[in-house]
Amino acid sequence: xxxxxxxxxxxxxxxxAGTTLGGRWxxxxxxATPPAGALTGLLGPNGAGKTTLLRLVAGLLNPEAGxxxxxxxxVHALARRERARRIAFVEQESASTVPLTVREVVALGRIPFRxxxxxxxxxxxxxxxxxxxGAEHLADxxxxxxxxxxxxxxxxxxxxxxxxSLLLLDEPTNHLDIxxxxxxxxxxxxxxxxxxxxxxxxxxxxxxxxxxLVLSAGRLVAAGHPSEVLTAxxxxxxxxxxxxxxxxxxxxxxxxxxxEPAPDPDPTSKEPS
Amino acid sequence: MPSLRTDATTRWxxxxxxxxxxxxxxxSSDATAGSPSxxxxxxxxxxxxxxxxxxxxxxLDNCGTTVKVTAPPRRVVTIKSTATEMMLALGLxxxxxxxxxxxxxxxxxxxxxxxxxxxxxxxxxxxxxxxxVEPDFVYGGWESNFSADGAGDRTGLAKLGIGTYVSxxxxxxxxxxPDPLTFDDVYDEVGEVGSIxxxxxxxxxxxxxxxxxxxxxTKPAQRTTALWYSSGTDTPYVGAGIGSPxxxxxxxxxxxxxxxxxDTWTSAGWEQIVxxxxxxxVLVDATWNTAADKIKLLESNAATRELTAVxxxxxxxxxxxxxxxxxxxxxxxxxxxxxxxxxxx
Amino acid sequence: xxxxxxxxxxxxGATQPARAARRVPLATLVVVGLVLLVATVLVTVAIGPxxxxxxxxxxxxGGHLGFDVAPVPRLHDAIVWELRLPxxxxxxxxxxxxxxxxxxxxxxxxxxxxxxxxLGLSSGASLGAVAVLVVGVSLxxxxxxxxxxxxxxxxxxxxxxxxxxxxxxxxxxAGLAVSQLCAALTSLVIFWTATGDSYREILSWLLxxxxxxxxxxxAIAGVAVLVVGAIxxxxxxxxxxxAFGDTAAAALGIDVDRxxxxxxxxxxxxxxxxxAVSGAIGFVGLVLPHAVVALTGPAHxxxxxxxxxxxxxxxxxxxxxxxTVFDPRELPVGIVTAIVGVPVFAVLLRRRQGASWx
Numbered sequence: 005x006x007x008x009x010x011x012x013x014x015x016x017x018x019x020x021a022g023t024t025l026g027g028r029w030x031x032x033x034x035x036a037t038p039p040a041g042a043l044t045g046l047l048g049p050n051g052a053g054k055t056t057l058l059r060l061v062a063g064l065l066n067p068e069a070g071x072x073x074x075x076x077x078x079v080h081a082l083a084r085r086e087r088a089r090r091i092a093f094v095e096q097e098s099a100s101t102v103p104l105t106v107r108e109v110v111a112l113g114r115i116p117f118r119x120x121x122x123x124x125x126x127x128x129x130x131x132x133x134x135x136x137x138g139a140e141h142l143a144d145x146x147x148x149x150x151x152x153x154x155x156x157x158x159x160x161x162x163x164x165x166x167x168x169s170l171l172l173l174d175e176p177t178n179h180l181d182i183x184x185x186x187x188x189x190x191x192x193x194x195x196x197x198x199x200x201x202x203x204x205x206x207x208x209x210x211x212x213x214x215x216x217l218v219l220s221a222g223r224l225v226a227a228g229h230p231s232e233v234l235t236a237x238x239x240x241x242x243x244x245x246x247x248x249x250x251x252x253x254x255x256x257x258x259x260x261x262x263x264e265p266a267p268d269p270d271p272t273s274k275e276p277s
Numbered sequence: 278m279p280s281l282r283t284d285a286t287t288r289w290x291x292x293x294x295x296x297x298x299x300x301x302x303x304x305s306s307d308a309t310a311g312s313p314s315x316x317x318x319x320x321x322x323x324x325x326x327x328x329x330x331x332x333x334x335x336x337l338d339n340c341g342t343t344v345k346v347t348a349p350p351r352r353v354v355t356i357k358s359t360a361t362e363m364m365l366a367l368g369l370x371x372x373x374x375x376x377x378x379x380x381x382x383x384x385x386x387x388x389x390x391x392x393x394x395x396x397x398x399x400x401x402x403x404x405x406x407x408x409x410v411e412p413d414f415v416y417g418g419w420e421s422n423f424s425a426d427g428a429g430d431r432t433g434l435a436k437l438g439i440g441t442y443v444s445x446x447x448x449x450x451x452x453x454x455p456d457p458l459t460f461d462d463v464y465d466e467v468g469e470v471g472s473i474x475x476x477x478x479x480x481x482x483x484x485x486x487x488x489x490x491x492x493x494x495t496k497p498a499q500r501t502t503a504l505w506y507s508s509g510t511d512t513p514y515v516g517a518g519i520g521s522p523x524x525x526x527x528x529x530x531x532x533x534x535x536x537x538x539x540d541t542w543t544s545a546g547w548e549q550i551v552x553x554x555x556x557x558x559v560l561v562d563a564t565w566n567t568a569a570d571k572i573k574l575l576e577s578n579a580a581t582r583e584l585t586a587v588x589x590x591x592x593x594x595x596x597x598x599x600x601x602x603x604x605x606x607x608x609x610x611x612x613x614x615x616x617x618x619x620x621x622x
Numbered sequence: 623x624x625x626x627x628x629x630x631x632x633x634x635g636a637t638q639p640a641r642a643a644r645r646v647p648l649a650t651l652v653v654v655g656l657v658l659l660v661a662t663v664l665v666t667v668a669i670g671p672x673x674x675x676x677x678x679x680x681x682x683x684g685g686h687l688g689f690d691v692a693p694v695p696r697l698h699d700a701i702v703w704e705l706r707l708p709x710x711x712x713x714x715x716x717x718x719x720x721x722x723x724x725x726x727x728x729x730x731x732x733x734x735x736x737x738x739x740x741l742g743l744s745s746g747a748s749l750g751a752v753a754v755l756v757v758g759v760s761l762x763x764x765x766x767x768x769x770x771x772x773x774x775x776x777x778x779x780x781x782x783x784x785x786x787x788x789x790x791x792x793x794x795x796a797g798l799a800v801s802q803l804c805a806a807l808t809s810l811v812i813f814w815t816a817t818g819d820s821y822r823e824i825l826s827w828l829l830x831x832x833x834x835x836x837x838x839x840x841a842i843a844g845v846a847v848l849v850v851g852a853i854x855x856x857x858x859x860x861x862x863x864x865a866f867g868d869t870a871a872a873a874l875g876i877d878v879d880r881x882x883x884x885x886x887x888x889x890x891x892x893x894x895x896x897x898a899v900s901g902a903i904g905f906v907g908l909v910l911p912h913a914v915v916a917l918t919g920p921a922h923x924x925x926x927x928x929x930x931x932x933x934x935x936x937x938x939x940x941x942x943x944x945x946t947v948f949d950p951r952e953l954p955v956g957i958v959t960a961i962v963g964v965p966v967f968a969v970l971l972r973r974r975q976g977a978s979w980x
Contacts, residue, residue, distance in 0.1 A: 112870075
């Protein structure tokens with residue numbers, strides 16, 4: 005797709021990374037190696053530390069313990085602009101009151117490449133990113149008139165304009181219809197750059213991710229291919245929900261069929277999730 | 278984002294409160310003619326110890342409030358120099374129990390008489406301070422002196438048995454405001470005050486004295502244009518067409534360059550003044566803005582220092598208290614003509 | 623891929639859409655703006671209560687610039703060169719500075735209602751100015767106003783920071799607190815000590831007035847605008863990055879905290895200089911950025927210079943109105959900017975009704 009010269013993506017290693025918030029370790033000693041050039045899913049219940057871990061990988065937070073290495077250099081030691089040319093981060097919710105057009109939003113992704121006077125030596129980067137993200141038809145629309153799904157697509161286009169070797173997405177499928185969710189993840193997977201996406205939908209992770217990392221209370225409790233990792237036991241331990249794991253008839257990937265929670269005599273005694 | 282009340286709102290609230298302050302406790306230009314003062318102008322009529330008999334009950338309309346006096350007041354508080362000096366000119370210093378908001382020192386001829394009168398406040402006194410001296414009458418130079426946060430409003434004081442009187446030249450309501458202010462209005466005030474205190478002869482003496490004084494004023498031979506510069510730096514505050522500055526300048530034979538503005542005083546721009554290039558500049562000398570300050574400003578401003586009057590130092594100075602409607606206005610007129618004559622020498 | 627849109631899909635893959643001239647090129651806007659500004663200055667300097675002919679005005683200026691012209695009467699020359707021209711030029715500089723400061727504040731705080739005085743600057747300046755006006759040392763006014771603005775800024779920043787971080791909402795709230803405090807102290811000073819006509823001067827200053835403009839004011843305001851403006855322009859790309867919030871900006875490689883500190887301080891210095899020269903003129907910083915964004919788009923590299931030029935032109939005309947409409951009386955220009963600014967703002971608000979304001 006001509007997005008970056010090293011389309012295979014970078015080598016990312018998370019080594020014992022951890023950080024605190026208000027005295028509590030919200031990410032605690034995580035060791036992980038998302039495979040290069042593939043989509044890795046980051047799973048776990050709310051509050052497990054997914055967003056924080058993503059921010060550590062993005063270099064937006066400095067780890068208090070351990071390190072995140074990108075191509076063997078610590079991410080937070082990189083100069084900011086350099087980091088922004090390699091790593092793109094798509095937030096969960098990103099609103100703006102500025103009257104931007106879609107083209108202008110995507111052009112923001114070129115900021116790490118622009119000189120002081122705004123010159124960008126790659127004139128084609130923005131149209132290319134729009135095309136790749138399938139948002140070309142939205143180019144002249146006003147940002148404020150887009151639907152949730154359209155906005156998400158434009159955010160991805162903006163990330164692509166950064167020509168990243170590492171793409172980080174925080175719950176990118178939140179506001180999307182089924183079909184849009186499926187297309188987005190398929191698209192990211194097919195980019196073949198190293199990507200890590202925090203997902204709350206286990207089945208989506210099972211269907212599209214090469215690798216999944218499961219967090220619970222800040223710790224990494226499982227890592228590996230979805231068919232190995234996503235078992236009924238894991239689902240019970242981490243999410244506190246009973247399930248049956250089936251096999252998808254076409255793809256062979258796991259499909260998790262959840263059970264209704266049993267009526268609980270004492271509702272306050274649930275496992276913390 | 279919290280809903281934002283910006284600094285703009287704060288500034289407008291502040292500006293509004295200043296406007297209210299202007300309305301309530303300061304002189305507002307449109308309504309009153311600066312602070313009308315009631316000081317006697319001529320030395321010939323300094324009437325200490327004048328007759329105190331011949332009192333008849335008085336009912337008069339004063340700025341829309343009816344003033345009924347059945348016996349001459351004995352314990353009087355005056356606010357503003359014009360009121361104080363009116364009392365001294367009429368020889369009524371024995372009845373003064375307090376003065377406030379003086380605009381300048383009392384003229385020498387009455388200095389001894391005024392010496393023992395207590396000063397209640399440098400500004401408008403609060404109601405408690407006022408009542409503390411147990412007055413039976415309050416004579417104010419500005420209508421705004423009688424406000425809730427000042428001496429108290431007139432109806433309220435009346436209920437306490439305290440009569441009030443405002444210098445008529447300072448009435449704010451258009452139907453009571455003199456338009457234009459003339460010496461007859463000033464004489465009327467002297468007469469009214471004389472009748473309130475039962476000293477009509479003293480009043481007549483003062484009035485005659487002022488008239489005689491005016492008659493001695495020698496107007497300049499040729500047309501002399503003048504600027505009446507009261508205060509202000511970036512935007513000068515000047516005497517306009519219908520107040521005491523105009524009255525005094527007319528009597529002195531000076532042509533006010535702002536005579537066409539239908540107001541007592543007005544804010545003007547330096548450009549108009551520079552364009553008109555007045556022959557003389559009348560400087561009002563007040564403690565908060567002295568004549569010397571004004572001269573310094575005129576000489577440092579790159580445009581005004583080119584004025585003929587500034588280059589040749591053709592300044593006529595008057596003390597603030599003599600410029601508001603009152604017993605010193607005739608003295609002011611004579612002073613202007615005298616200073617003008619001195620300049621010509 | 624599925625399309626999730628209601629507009630018709632455009633053909634993809636073929637030639638990429640030509641870089642449509644949707645927006646007027648920046649160079650054109652700047653040149654037109656400069657031409658309009660120069661024209662405005664020349665026209666307004668010939669307007670005034672003194673009724674001078676345009677020929678006289680031209681000769682007066684020409685004479686000072688070294689051209690060989692017929693002499694002009696001394697006083698008329700003084701009116702043009704010492705009163706009108708400094709005033710018009712100061713108005714231009716202050717208008718430009720306020721518009722620039724307003725645009726930057728709106729971006730930094732991500733609040734479209736922000737204005738240059740947000741960080742307590744105008745209240746602090748007012749306090750300094752009023753204290754000096756009341757004491758009677760009005761020649762020290764610009765210094766006192768500037769000092770007041772800076773002290774208020776220091777107080778605001780100290781209150782707003784948590785460690786090294788300076789979030790926009792905290793800055794705004796801290797600015798509000800400092801403003802209220804300064805406003806209260808200013809009221810105290812006024813009610814306690816103001817006598818006679820100092821009310822008039824105080825009110826005029828609080829509303830904003832260009833009446834006392836001298837060549838010194840031109841120098842102060844002009845230098846402030848040019849220096850700060852040039853620096854801020856280089857930060858244009860960084861300001862763009864703030865559009866989607868701090869995280870997005872950081873992810874784009876911006877040092878969010880340092881950029882915000884630097885820019886807020888620059889805005890404060892600029893605003894302090896403006897306020898020192900002309901009092902707190904309102905609505906220019908608030909309205910002008912919104913007025914030009916439809917023409918320039920939100921990219922700061924384009925928005926800032928055009929907003930500055932528009933601000934200059936606007937304030938020169940507003941001040942001309944203020945000094946001539948009630949001839950020979952003068953209004954403080956802050957009244958005119960408010961009277962004009964509020965309806966313009968209302969119109970802009972309605973036009974953006976469709977677009978969300980967040």
